[in-house]
Amino acid sequence: MKFPGRRKLKHYFPVSQMKPTLPFLEVRPDRDTYIVGLDETIVDVVASVNDAFLKQHGVTKSLSNLVDHKTATSIYQQLIDSGSISDHFAGGTIGNTLHNYSVLADDKSVLLGVMSSNIALGSPAYHYICHTSSKVDMNHLQGVAGDIGRGITLITPDGERTFAIAPGDMDELNEDHIPEDIIAGASAFVTCAYPIRHHGKPIQKALILSLEYAKRHSIPVVMSLGTKHLVEENHQQLMDIIHKYVDILAMNELEAEALTGLKDPLLAADAALEFVDMVLLTAGPDGLYLCGYTDDEFKRETTNPIKSGTLADFNRFEFSRPLSKKACTSPIKVFSHIDPYMGGPEKIKNTNGAGDGALSALLHDIAANNFHREVMPQSSKHKTNYLAYSSFAQICKYSNRVSYEILAQNASRLSKGLPEKEDSLEESYWDR
Template structure:
C-alpha cells in the first residue's frame, strides 16, 4: 500500500455505501506521488582540535565565520591527514526536510542543487550522499567542478565550538537544471529563504523559476525561513515573494518576529496569514502552532477545551481542514497549538532540524491528500480542494511527534520511521 509509501488500507480507506472503489484501484500502482525542493547542499564536518589549529587557520574561537575556499580546502586536508574528523553529515534545511519526508512517507522526493562531479570515497561529498535516504532522487543535481558547501564545527578541549562556513559552489545552481516536468508532477515544492538572500547568485534565479513553474501548475509552495538576520535584511522582498508564490510559510518565533514584527506566536501567525494561506510556527519549549484558512460554513469545532492567548478561543475550529484562501467563499482563520510531545526529550543536545522535521510531517500529510485525491477523486474527503488530508489539530500532533523524534536522536535527519507509525500513529492521525 502506498500512501504515499507502503501503508495499510484499513487505516485510510474505510469502505461504505457512498465510497466504494473497484479491486483494480486497490493496487494503487498507477499513482506516482513525490515532492521536490531546492537546497544549498552543504556538509557538516565535526572535528576535535587544539586551540593552535584555530590560530593556524585564522579562526576566531567560539565564533561563526565565513571561510574562503582555499582555507577550507587546506583545513579539510589537514583534518583528514591527521585523522581528526569525527563525523561528516549531510546538512541543509531543504535536504533535511526531503530526507525526513522520504523516511516518513517511504516514498520518493526529488532534490535540486549542485554536487561535486569528482567524488572520492570518504570525502565530504561522499558523506553527503551516504547520509541521504535512497528514496531521495539526486539525479537532478547539477554537477560542478569544485566543492559543495562545508560547515566546520571545531570542538576544542574546553568544549567550546568554533564554526567555519565555506559556501563553495553551493549557490551555483543554474535555472537550466530546474525541470518543469518534475515540478509539474510533484505534490509540493519546498524552498528556503536562504536561496533568496542574494539576487546576483544563480540559485536565486533558479528559485524564482521553480516558484513560477509551481504557480503555473498549481503546485503548493512551502517556504521555510532562514535566520532572524536574513529575514530582517530582505524583509520587503521576502514578503512580496511569499505573497506572490507561497502556500505555506514555516518559521520559528524569531523569524516570525522579523517577518511580521509580532513577538506573540499567535499574532505573528495571524499577520503572516495576510501574506500566505497556511503557517507552521515552531516556538521551542512552547511547542508549535499551525494556522490557515477554512470555509466558514464547513468549520468544525474542537472537542478540546477552548484556549485564549493573543486571540480569544483561538483553537475553536482546529478540527477543520485547511483551504487556500481563494477557495473560500467566507474565509475563516483557524489556529491550532500543541505543547511539546511528552514534555520534550529529557536531554536535548542539539535543536537543529526540529523545525525541518515538523515541516516534513506537514509535507507528508499534504502529499497523502494529493495521493488520496488521485486514486479516489469521488471520496467525501475531496468535496472541497482541501490542502491536507487531516485537520489542523491532527497535523499539529503529527508535526509535534516528528519534531520530538528529531530532538531525541540529536540529529536533523531521521534514521527510521516513527516507532509506532505503522499502527497507532497512522490510524489516529489520518482518520480525523
Template sequence: MKFPGQRKHKHYFPVDQKHPLTNKISEDVVYKHPYIVGIDQILVDITARVGTEFIEDFALEKGMSQVIDNDKAEALYQALMANGLIEHQFAGGTVGNTLHNYSVLADDRSVLLGVMSENIQIGSYAYRYLCNTSSRVDLDHLQPVAGPVGRCFTLITEEGERTFAINAGLMNRLTEEFVDENLIKDASALVISAYLMRGSEEDTIAEATMKAVKYANEVGVPVVLTLGTKFFIEQDPQWWRDFINEHVTILAMNEEEGEALTGESETLIAADKALEWVDLVLCTAGPVGLYTAGYTDDQYKRETEHALLPTPIPEFNRYEFSRPMRKADCENPIKIYSHIAPYMGGPDEIKNTNGAGDGALSALLHDISANVFHAENVPDSSKHRQHALSYSSFSQICKYANRVSYEVLVQHSPRLSRGLPEREENLEESYWDR
C-alpha cells in the same frame, strides 16, 4: 506512500484493491505516486573536537561564526581528517533535511535540486552527504560542478566553546538549465528556503529558484517557503512580505523569524498576520510547542473536542479539527488555528536543535502529499468533497509535526534515521476520520 497517524476508518487508503465482481485482489492495479521537489544549498555539517592551538593555526576567531575561502576550508578539512579529529559528518541544508525526513516518513519519492561535486572520493564530505540521504530522495537531477559543495565546520574546544567556519564552495551555482519545467509542474509541492534568494553576483541559485517558483505558480503547485533565520529576514522584511504575498502558499517559520517578518512578538498573532499573505502557516515556538494557522470554508468547519485555550485570539482553537484549504477555494473563508505543547513535555536531553523545524515541516508535507495520493487514486471518496490542502486537520498536523520534531531533538543528526515507532498513542485518528 505511508499515511500519517493511525486510521481505521473508510477514508484510510486500502493496502489492496479487490475486484468488485470476483472479490479478489486485482494484480494489475497501479497506484499513482505523488512526489515533492525541493531546492537547496547542498552542504555538509562537520563537527570536530580540537585544541585551542588548532583554532589559532588556522587564524580563526574562537567562539565566533566566520566565512572562509575554498583553500582554507580544504586545508582545514584535510588537517581534521589527518589527525582523526572529526566526530560527525552529517548532510545538512534546511530543504535537504526536510526532503530526507519526508521520504523517511512517507517511504516515498522526493526530488532534490542543487549542485554536487562531480568527482567524489570515498569518505569525503560529498560522499557523506550521499550516504546520509535517504535512497528515496531522487538525486538524479543534481547539477554536477567541478569543485566542493558547502561545508559548515563546528570546532569544539576543551571547555566546550564552539567556533564556526563556513565555506559556501559552489553550493550557490545551480543554474536555470537544471530546473525541469515538467518536474516542477507535476509535483505535489515545491519547497524552497529564504537562504536561496540572496547571494553574490556570481551566484545563480536565486534565478534558478525563481524559475521553479514561476513554474509552480503557473499551475497552482503549492510553494512552501521556510524562512531559515531571523537575521536574514530582518534585513528587509518588506521585500519578504511582497515576495511571500506574490509567490508562496505555505510558510514555515519559528517565533523569531515570525517576529522579524511581521513585527509581532506574540507567536499566534504573528501567524495570524502572515495569513494576509499565505494560505497556511506552520510556526515552531521552542519550549512553547508549535502552531498552525490557515483557512477553511465555513461549511466545512469542525469543532474541537479539546479545551478551548485563552490567548490574544479568544478560543482560537475552537475549529482546529477542520482541514486547511486555500483561501481562494473557500466560498466563505474563516481563519483556523491550532496549538500543541512539546511532545511529552520535551525530551530529557536535547542533543540537537538544528533541524527540529525541518522535521515539523516534513510532517506537514507528508500529510499534503498523502492527500494528493488519496485524491488521485480514490477520486470518488467523500474525503475529497472538500477541496483541502491536507489529508488531516489542523490539530492532527500539529500532533504529527510535534512528534517528528521530538524525534530530531533527541538525536545528533537533523535527519531521521528511521520512521516513527509503529504504535503512537499521540497519533490518534483525526476527527475527520471518526
C-alpha cells in the same frame, strides 16, 4: 528454494506467474506522488567548541557566517586535531526535509541542486549521498567541478549554535537544470530563503524560475525562512517573493519576529496569514503552532481544551482541515498549538533539523491528500479542494512527534520512521 527472511508462501515466486518488475528509482511525473525541493547541497560537520575558538577564527556567535575555503579548512583541521567533531551529516534545510519526508512516507521525493561530478571517499559529496535516503531522487542534480558546500556547526557550552559556511559550488545551480515537468507533477514545491542572500549567483535565478513553474501549474509553494538574521538582512526581497509565490511558511519564533515585527508567536502567525495560506511556526520549548484558513461552512470545533493567549479561544476550530484563502467563500482563520511531545527529550544536545522534521510531516500530509484525491476523487474527503488530508490539530500532533524524534536522536535527519509501537497513533492520524 526457500528464501531467507519473513515471507508468506505466495511470495516464493512461483514459476507459473510473471516476475514482478523492478521499482523505478526515478520519479515518473504522470504516475508517482512526490514532492520537489530546491536546496544548497551541503554537508554539516558538528563540533563542540568554546567561545575562544569562535573568536580565534573571527566567527560571530549565534549567526550563520559565510567563510572562505581557507578559513573553513583551518577550522576543520583544528577540530580534527582536537577531536571535537561528533559527526558528519548530510545537511541543508530542504535536503533534511526531503530525506525525512521520504523516510516517513517511504516514497519518492526529488532534490534540485548541485553535486560534485567526481566524488572521492570522505569528500563532502560522499558524506551527503551516504546520509540521504535512497528514495530521494537525485537524477536531476547539476554536476559541478568543485565541492558542494560544507557547513560547520559549532556548539558552545551554553548550547548556542554558530555556523561557519563554506559555500563551495553549491550556489552554481543554473536555470537549465530546473525541470518544469517534474515540478508540474509534484504535490508541493519546497525551498528555503538561503539562496536569496547569494546575490549574483546562478541559484537565485534558478530559484525564481522554479517558483514561476510552481505558480504556473498551481503547485503549493512552501518556504522555510532560514535564520532570523537572513530575514532581517533581506527583508524586502523576501517579502516580495512571499507575496508573489509562497503559499505556506515554515519558521521559528525568531524568524517570525524578524518577518512581522511581532515577538508573540501567535500574533506573528496571525500577521503572516495576511499574505500566505498556512504557517508552521516552531517555538522551541513552547511547542509548535499550525495556522491557516478554512471555510466557515466546513469549520469543525475541537474537543480538546480551549486555549487562550494573545488571541482568545484561538484553537476552537482546530479540527478543521486547511484550505487556501482564495478557495474559501467565507474564510476564517484557524490556529492550533501543541506542547512538546512528552515535555521534550530529557537532554537536548543539538536542535539542528527539528523544524525540518516538523515540516516534513506537514508535507507528508499534503502529499497524502494529493494521492488520496487521485485514487478516490469521489471521496467525501475531497468535496472541496483542501490543502491537506488531516485537521490542523492532527497535523500538529504528527509534526510535533517527528520533531521530538529528531531532537531525541541528536541528528539533523531521521534515521528511521516513527517507532512501530505507535501504529495506533498513525491509524488515528490517517482516520481523522
